[in-house]
Amino acid sequence: MKVIGPAAGRALGDARRIFKDVPLVHAATLLPDGMPHVVPLWFVWLDDDVVVSCRAGSQVWSNLRRDPRVTLEIERGRAWAEHAGIMVRGRAESVPVDGPQGKRALSVWFEKYRDDLAGPGFAAYTEQVVEPRLFRVLAASVSTWRHGPSAQPWEVRT
Numbered sequence: 442m443k444v445i446g447p448a449a450g451r452a453l454g455d456a457r458r459i460f461k462d463v464p465l466v467h468a469a470t471l472l473p474d475g476m477p478h479v480v481p482l483w484f485v486w487l488d489d490d491v492v493v494s495c496r497a498g499s500q501v502w503s504n505l506r507r508d509p510r511v512t513l514e515i516e517r518g519r520a521w522a523e524h525a526g527i528m529v530r531g532r533a534e535s536v537p538v539d540g541p542q543g544k545r546a547l548s549v550w551f552e553k554y555r556d557d558l559a560g561p562g563f564a565a566y567t568e569q570v571v572e573p574r575l576f577r578v579l580a581a582s583v584s585t586w587r588h589g590p591s592a593q594p595w596e597v598r599t
Contacts, residue, residue, distance in 0.1 A: 453489040453490070453580060454489045456527045456583070456585070459517075461486060463515050464554075465515075466491065466514065467515075468493055468501060470533075471510060472500075478500055480500075482494060485546055487545060487577070490578075492550075492575055494573055496571075496573065497573070505535075505576060509532040511533045511578055512530045513578055525585075525586065527584070528583070529580050531579045532581070533577070533578055534579055535574070535576055536576060536577050537575075538573060538574070
């Protein structure tokens with residue numbers, strides 16, 4: 442199912458419910474030569490926004506500063522009948538880490554990834570990510586899929 446325009450934002454509300462505990466989003470940005478650059482990143486849901494984290498000097502951040510077009514893909518399930526996913530296409534918008542939305546996103550982010558950052562994980566993270574950056578995606582279109590007996594995408598309330 443593909444949703445375009447204002448309904449794309451409403452589709453994210455349903456996605457939040459279905460994919461709230463998924464640990465990674467695959468973010469596709471564009472390299473200077475136009476080739477795609479796809480990497481797994483940590484993310485959180487803030488209301489119906491997907492807020493993604495990366496590093497200040499990363500290829501992702503450089504790409505988005507030059508060209509804000511981005512595609513996010515979130516999926517869940519291992520067995521064929523369990524596979525479900527969402528693809529969000531749109532433009533990235535920086536979320537300042539020291540602003541209200543950034544502080545809220547980081548609070549939710551640390552809660553979500555608490556176990557991953559336990560013990561030596563936090564020291565490794567802070568050593569490698571000196572300047573975290575956050576971005577949200579202003580959705581232009583949302584596509585969903587689900588495998589299984591009915592092979593129908595999950596419902597989107599409009």
